[in-house]
Amino acid sequence: MSLPVVIFSHGQESGPWGTKIRSMAENVRALGYEADSVDYQGISDSKERVDKLIDVCKKIDGPVVLIGSSMGGYVATAAASHVRAAGLFVLAPAYYMPGLENLTPTAPDIPICIVHGWRDDIVPVENSIRFAKDCAATLHVIDGDHRLTNKLDEINYLLTRFIDGLSKN
Numbered sequence: 215m216s217l218p219v220v221i222f223s224h225g226q227e228s229g230p231w232g233t234k235i236r237s238m239a240e241n242v243r244a245l246g247y248e249a250d251s252v253d254y255q256g257i258s259d260s261k262e263r264v265d266k267l268i269d270v271c272k273k274i275d276g277p278v279v280l281i282g283s284s285m286g287g288y289v290a291t292a293a294a295s296h297v298r299a300a301g302l303f304v305l306a307p308a309y310y311m312p313g314l315e316n317l318t319p320t321a322p323d324i325p326i327c328i329v330h331g332w333r334d335d336i337v338p339v340e341n342s343i344r345f346a347k348d349c350a351a352t353l354h355v356i357d358g359d360h361r362l363t364n365k366l367d368e369i370n371y372l373l374t375r376f377i378d379g380l381s382k383n
Contacts, residue, residue, distance in 0.1 A: 216276040218300045218380070222251035223267055223286030226308075229255055233363050234283060234305070241370040245377060247279075260285060260317070264292045271297035279377065284308050284337060284360065287328075292319035301325045301380045303373055306334050306360050310341040321349030327376045329369055331358030352376075 220242045222235045230251035231239075239249040252270050254263045267289055271278050277300040282290030287307025294302050301324055309318045328351050330342040339355055346353035354372055358365045 217247055218277040218279045219274050220247050220249040220279045220281060220377075221267070221271060221274075221290075222249070223263070223280065223282035223289045224251065224254060225284030225286050226258070228283070229253070234361075234366065234369070237366045238281065238370060238373055241373060242377060245374065247377065254286075254289070260288060260292070263289045267293040268296045271299075274298075279303065279380065281305075281373075282307065283362075288319065291321070291326075294322035294324060295320070299324055301327075301376065303327045303329075303376050305329050305362055305369065306331060306337050307342060307345070308337050309345045311337070318345070321345065321351065325376070325380060326351035327354070327372065328352070329354045329356060329362070329372055331356055331360060331362050331365070333358060334360040336360040 224230050230253040235251050242249045252267055257263050277298045279301045280290035280294055280299050281303045283305040285308045287304030328342045328346050330339045332355055356365055
């Protein structure tokens with residue numbers, strides 16, 4: 215089996231190669247994986263973002279690992295069951311947002327790791343706890359805010375452990 219390609223999905227207000235994604239992409243490339251990031255700038259509708267991610271993944275020969283932050287976490291989760299996702303790694307995913315609770319995607323039956331900051335003032339940490347509990351995902355709640363940019367070393371450590379675990383399955 216070929217190594218998965220790692221595909222990143224950025225949040226609502228960020229871009230495809232922001233600080234977190236650049237750092238995580240360097241990390242996964244150092245582990246020997248190919249990495250790319252989808253550009254959703256100018257696309258505010260989450261369904262259009264999910265469709266774009268699915269289209270990108272369809273062009274990849276082999277499995278993918280989906281990584282997303284905030285709305286990108288929601289998008290990656292929603293797309294995962296429609297592509298050959300080997301795993302899902304999300305940061306402060308926009309699950310169960312007010313008025314949109316019923317739009318939270320069903321968890322795919324793949325390894326899932328969620329990282330969320332205790333001090334997130336955009337997406338309540340309780341949302342990730344609820345999602346993780348419902349699907350038995352691995353959950354790491356760390357001392358950080360929504361952006362988590364001051365926790366890149368910790369995030370990359372967790373990402374490395376997650377990807378290494380996928381290769382052993």
